[in-house]
Amino acid sequence: MGAETAVSKRLFGTDGIRAVAGDEPLDPPTVRRFGVALARRLAGTHGAARVVLGRDTRESGPWLRDALAAGVAAAGGEPIDVGVVTTPGLAWVLRQGGHDAGVMISASHNPFADNGLKAFDRDGVKLGDDVEREIEAMILDGGVDDPGENPGTSRSQTDVIDDYVNHLIQAIDRERLNGLRVALDCANGAACKIAPQVFRALGAEVLTIGVEPDGRNINLDCGSLHLESLAEFVRTHGCDVGLAFDGDADRCLAVDRLGRTVDGDAILFITGRRLKRNGRLPGDGLVATIMSNFWLEERLGAEGVRLHRAQVGDKYVLETMHNEQLVLGGEQSGHVIFREHATTGDGILTGLQLIDAVLAGDETLDQIVDGITPYPQVLINVRVGEKPDLRSHAIIGPAVAGVEDALAGTGRVVLRYSGTEPLVRVMLEGKDPDQVRRQAERLAGVIRDELGV
The missing domain is CATH 3.30.310.50 (Alpha-D-phosphohexomutase, C-terminal domain)
Structure with a gap:
């Protein structure tokens, strides 16, 4: 099984457009043309696309925002800058209505020199392959010219981030985390301010690392790709659990109190089992990818839960969830989608749901990890x-x-x-x-x- 043929797209990869910032296709002229094409393709019935722009903490984020805004404005659209925000935060803003599209400027877990453009529709869902190909054709086949620079074209609207924070706080019972010592590794990225605020509001004692972004240290020896630092921090400070996000916080991995990794498969098992036992898992199924370990399929099967496998990429996980009418899906990497709350992977939400599920059971997180034996x-x-x-x-x-x-x-x-x-x-x-x-x-x-x- 597997995706054994190449995806026939020319700019977009499995998660948007990604490259070294400044190099084609993330050079200013091409980014401006992308803004034009996106605004034209996703314009609403009123004829002018309102496009929400967010970014992580990379030093290239502001000039990429300006180039993108210039393109959107040149197409008659209205670019709205919400500032530094997580990818799921941007998607949540779109779901509240009043906008036609959104672009998250981020290269997720990549080093600071890279950046990317993740495009969403008005419902906060990543663009489908067909729409991405249309936009590619507009850019690459001569339909869109570079409109040139147009400084100051975006309107700032950062207050929506507070609304997103409140949305996360309401995802589990208030004071649910009272008495817990939680370590957060925010990868010097978009979650630096949002994640500690959420966990503290829910009663946790929060200790943090990776919360001093300087534009160049995003994901640098920290975050979900570098769990060793968090594991040591958790052991040293006697934390109950550690949560690590990536640069745009659309993924979360965890470590137990002994510093052992809790990957996306384990998170799906723990949260999926809880939903099943509570009668809140429609179709008695959830979605993982072709890369998820077979232990997950076996253990879910013992719980009466069917594992559906999608191609790699959280957009394909979401498509399968929609097709099968399921509410939970994700990837080993920690992209986990709780469809009752979000349209994309949300690292902060995932961490909350993981801890909530463990607290609701009769085993500690380290006891659950003891019982997991992945296939080689x-x-x-x-x-x-x-x-x-x-x-x-x-x-x-x-x-x-x-x-x-x-x-x-x-x-x-x-x-x-x-x-x-x-x-x-x-x-x-x-x-x-x-x-x-x-x-x-x-x-x-x-x-x-x-x-x-």
Whole structure:
């Protein structure tokens, strides 16, 4: 199984447009043209698109906002700047109505030099592939000219962030976190002010790291990709739990009081089991991706919960949730969507729901972690020069079938192309770690020989 053919888009990857800030397509002229195309494509019935602009703490955020605003204004639209905000915060603002689109200026968990444009429709949902292709065509096929610089074109409206904070506070019972010592790693990113405010309002004693952004230290040895710092902090300060966000706080990973990782699969299990037991899991199912470990599928099955698998990317998780009419879905990486509360992954909300679910049960978080035994899983990235369909390839296809035969029903093979890099990701999973490693290296070698650069 897996996404084994390349996605036929030219600017957008699996999560918006992403590049080194200043390099094409994140150079000012192209960003202005993107603003024009977005405003034209998503203009409301009144004829002028009202586009909400938010950003994380990268030093390139302000000039990218200005370029984007100039493009929106040139198309007759109204750019509205809400300042530094989380990606789910921007999506929440859109859901309140009165706007036609939104763009989050962020490269999520990437280093500060990168940035990106994540576009949303009026409902706070990331644009579908068809709309992204239309916008690409407008930009790349000659339909949109660079309107040039137009400083001061956006209107500031930062008060909506307070409304978003109140929305999060209302997600669980007031004072629910009384007596808990919670460590937050805000990745020197968009959650720096919002997350501590929310957890303190709910009664927690909050200790923080990664809350001093300088424009260049976002995700630097901190946040959800660098849990080792949080784990040590939790152990040293005797915290009950630690939560780590990424730069735009659309994902959350946790550590228990012993410093052990609680990944997105574990979060889905803990929160999904609680919803099921409380009769609040429609369809008795939830959504994960093709990369989620098989232990999750087994343990959910024992709880009477069916696991639906989507392609990697929280937009595809959400699509499957809509199609199957489910309320919970997410990824190993910590993008978790609680559809009753949000239209995208929300790291702060995820942390709240995780703690709330643990408090409602009869096990501590570390006791739950004790009971989780993931299947051995090996992921190898292979750099490639082209992206053909892998299973129909004359050499690679039979090699894949051979590996699957060797696993003999005790494991699985997932192949997928990166949406942002010239890579194919080779993932194998099974009960025997030595066999899994051996077969993964064998298959990666075949792909490297046939497609590698």
